[in-house]
Amino acid sequence: MESTPLLQVHKDSEDRSKLGNLLKANIVLLIFHLSSYMRSPVLSQYLYQRYLSELVDNGTDAFSTSATSKCFVNITDPIYQNHVQAEEMSNNLRVMFSYISVPLSIITSTLLGSYSDFIGRRILFVVPLMGEGLRNALCTAIMYWNMDLRYMYIGEAITGITAGYYGVNLVSYVYTADNTPPKASRTVGMAVLDFTSYFAAALSQAGTGYFIQYTGFVWPSFVTSALVFLSVFITVVLLPETVALEKKQSPCVAPTKAIKNVFGFYFSKDFGRKRTLFWIAFLALFVTTVGDSGTGYIDYMLVLNQPFCWGPEMIGYVNMAAMLLNQFFSVAVVKLFHMCSTDEMIAIGTALVRGGSDVLHGLAYTDFMIYAQTVLSALAVPMMPVIRGIVSRLAPAEIQGSLFAGLTVAGAVATMLGMTIYGAVYDATVATMRGFVYFTCGGTRVLTAAILVVFYCLAPGILRKVKSETVIINEETHIATTPEKPDLDS
Template identity: 35%
Template sequence: METKPLLQKPKKESLLNIRNLVMGNIVAVLYNIATAFHAPTLDQYLYKRMSLEVFGNNTGDSFNPANVTCYSNKTSEDYTLQEMAQKATANQQMYFSLANKVAAFFGALVLGSYSDYFGRKVVFILPAIGDMVRSGVLTAIIHWELDLKWYYIGEVLCGLGSTSNGILLASYAYAADNTPPRKSRTIAIAVIDTTRNIASAGTSAGTGFFIQDMGYFYPSLVSALIMLLLILVVVFFIRENKHSLKQTHRSKVNLVQGVRDVVGMYLFDDTCRVRCLFWLGLMCYFFSQMSSNGQLNINTLFMLNLPFCWTPERIGYFTMASSMVTQVLGVPMIKVFQYCIGDEVIGLFSAFTVTAADLLHGFATTDWMMYGYAMAGAFSFAAVPVIRAIMSRMAPKDSQGSLFTSLALSDHVAGLILSPSFAFIYEATMNFMRGFIFLVFASTHLVAFVLLIVFACLTYKHNRRIEHKDTVTIQDKEWPQQSSQSNLAESTEM
């Protein structure tokens, strides 16, 4: 007598786990709220300190960025000193960024390579501890007016925790752990980007008011406290998905094996064709993310000075408006487009629009042009989530942490190379065209667009197969045949 049904139900771990996805998004939201307090506080406090050093005691009697005058007479001594303050700020930002990126490269390599064995909690907690210490150090510097060199301690400790890429690595891997490898994963990864950026945008406006009215101390302190709250949420509410971890005894895991897992999909595993696809996907990701390594800090300086001379409050409004437009339209756009076109075409459209948006940003001289740039960038959201989702479908389910570690390492390498390069370009070109650096960013997105065309064409056949199979690999071998009833059961998972 038959004791087992011929048709097996899909494995539980391949189904959507809404509860875990929600908690993963809450962690990402808390992290971005904290960084939305920290980043503008650092940028504007640093500019104020540099202005005090350049101007002496003539910039005001308190550390309030609203007191930094925007001089427009190019023949005056004050205008020259203001240019010097901008250059000094850009240089100091570059040095802080380099200290962070060097430490983050090694931190991400160790942390990410172990995440497929020990779980995602550790990859959530250690970066949060590093960021909490960094915000705490900045708070102490602001309160006691310490030497800015103390901030290097915070940057290095934050980097060893793999900085923001560590949290994102854990968030994306956690989303992959709790979704089937088809269109749901694209949406889940896009939702993480949407919710965290909406949280960051909403906080940015409040941060502008906070800095304007209360100075720098309290925003920095709030950032540290939110990081502490994030750690508590991870400890008590994040659940591991054991089925997505490598089934190897932890005592046998070592750093060499972890590093081998990270680079294996590019150098050792599977066929040459599949490895080439991973390399091509990595290059698409690298050029798509390239500008993110310097755009935020440079854009703050760009808006603080001529021709805009915006206050922290106005910068907060703009950041909120531009991010909200992009993120609110992002996920609905992906979902609607998925009914008629594939992820690859969505990514191509997004890469093209972000190139156009950067071009407008580079030539912006009025407020309406800046808001036009924000609107043009509304559809630039999808390129990076689509690339992440395609590569996630290509990787085995127990290697998601290693995959997202490789992407995080790509960000860190780009930061090490490009952060000083972008700062140098901005410093060298600000006298004749302040927006020239954004034209450079446009060129990097144009390269990403061309590479994404090739990547989309080569992966299209594999991705169509993945949409109908309960697996996450694209191995170059025969795919398992399933009955029509099983395929119907799989289709109901969506």
């Protein structure tokens, strides 16, 4: 005779995180992010150096893959204007990349995320990873043969069609939600994803600086492609599927139904009063992403010239230190403040700290100010994973893929919007006050904090009413089973 009821055993298993699955997924993400964080400085510095070579040499000399560059502290030097123009041209090309890849990624992420609820998660890993690998391989060929930079548009189209970086982020959040219960441990799981990302960045940054300095740009670009294809291999061989076979449905689901599933959280009557909370959390995440996306590649442009005049090695050292700090604080801050606070308060506090970090970045004119800004920024790292954890706990387990597909779409739109706005701001102010763009980013953090305050005030009352209505309905109809998955088509 059994001493423990089977239903209790099943409930206990659902309340525990599946650490084995999470570990394997984080290995895949670690390898992918090693590639991603290596590619960003390689591409940014390659474009800058190539445009600078064309401007200074007037196109008379073939472009060299050497990363060596001059830093003109005297802004009256005529060649200094070439450096400013090279920055602007590099910035404009990166913005054009986003115009190509992001709209396509929005469409693909919407469909992939929703369909993963029907056909499983592994395909959601493989498709975007393959797109990233092909894009990186094409970029390597362009660098090696000194081809026209417009060929990079093809690679951006490929990564857009396959969802690329956005797809990888999407599946990482969905897979974490699949393997964690809707409690504080899910927020920690989201923070662990950032821990993995920052750990990969810390490993790659200093090494990338040396790599660029002593081998040029081609070999680092080749390594980025090889790493992505390695992550594809590990996914196919080792990563378990989290959508049970008996729950899988025919992949022939109408695209209209898939789209309705993605956006039903905000419009479907099945979610009742919860729709208000979904909208508020959605806005908080959107505004935060706009701020995060606006200055990523501008950071490199800022320190390459006066008054900092950093080279690739110095950039690598500082980035490595930043990522190590981010890695330490990504989980530690969440675990520490969970002892005395809620997710909402953690998100509000970190948003304000990040705003202060952005303002300091904009005012920076010494190396020490950059270092101090890096520490403040690291303290605010838990902001995004906490917001994602808050949203994820509001949705049923069966449709987490659709939920994060919608959030990924929002992130893609916000990224394109942020790059466009902040790129224009940077172009307009680079010659007068290049740090001004960071002040505008700081404003988005204050707005995020205000939105989260509204969520903090409204959420307890709304969730209490939803729970009360559910209890009344169950008592009147004598229902003792778990409610079925909502139909988002209504």
